[in-house]
Amino acid sequence: MQVVIGRIGRAHGIRGELNVDIRTDEPDRRFAPGSSVVCGDRVLTVATARHHSGRLVVSFKEVPDRTAAEAIHGTTLEVDVDPLDAPQDPDEFYDHQLVGLEARTGDVVVGTVTGVVHGLHQDTLTVDIEGREVFIPFVTEIVPVVDVAGGFVTINEVEGLLDPAMAETSG
Structure with a gap:
């Protein structure tokens, strides 16, 4: 089962980094380097994730430059979760x-x-x-x-x- 964890915003710089609008209470877990996310019809691997000016900036191994980053602007990011899993925060729900x-x-x-x-x-x-x-x-x-x-x-x-x-x- 897939759950939404974010939405790709504007490109950040020229090296393929992206601003991500967070849709999860577990961004450090969901955007940890090496983790995989579903982006449209493809799977992306998180290379780096950092906070910058109140936003999450993420780079993916499969997004090498600004042109590739701009091509996925506005796309929803999802992860596969076990249907029996629940968020750690009791006020959050899948x-x-x-x-x-x-x-x-x-x-x-x-x-x-x-x-x-x-x-x-x-x-x-x-x-x-x-x-x-x-x-x-x-x-x-x-x-x-x-x-x-x-x-x-x-x-x-x-x-x-x-x-x-x-x-x-x-x-």
């Missing part, structure tokens, strides 16, 4: 752990988590509510409880979030 969980408001089941969208600044849950796909910002203020063992997430009711027809309109 996508496959979330998909299929009941979405509840209080004790009422309102839908089912069908996916996770990884954005630049935050992740978003996709939830099927009576055949409609609803996007829920995956932040503690809106999704305060994730109980993988119990099979559910709790969503705080925010006007218009679960039912756009109920959103406040200005007029």
Whole structure:
């Protein structure tokens, strides 16, 4: 099973280094020299990884120069994980752990988590509510409880979030 660990940003310098937008709480583990990552339809081997001005800068053995680095700009980086593994941080989850969980408001089941969208600044849950796909910002203020063992997430009711027809309109 593959999990997203980052997204390739701009090239850094002329030697093939890349800025990586981190999507894992374990960057030192996932981007350790010698580790492999999936980048589109190919596997890359981490040569070096360092922090520079608040960003992770990574070089891959298969990306020798700036031209090669620019060619993979914007690509998502993933790693293979055992489906039974879980992140070390109890507040972090792999996508496959979330998909299929009941979405509840209080004790009422309102839908089912069908996916996770990884954005630049935050992740978003996709939830099927009576055949409609609803996007829920995956932040503690809106999704305060994730109980993988119990099979559910709790969503705080925010006007218009679960039912756009109920959103406040200005007029």
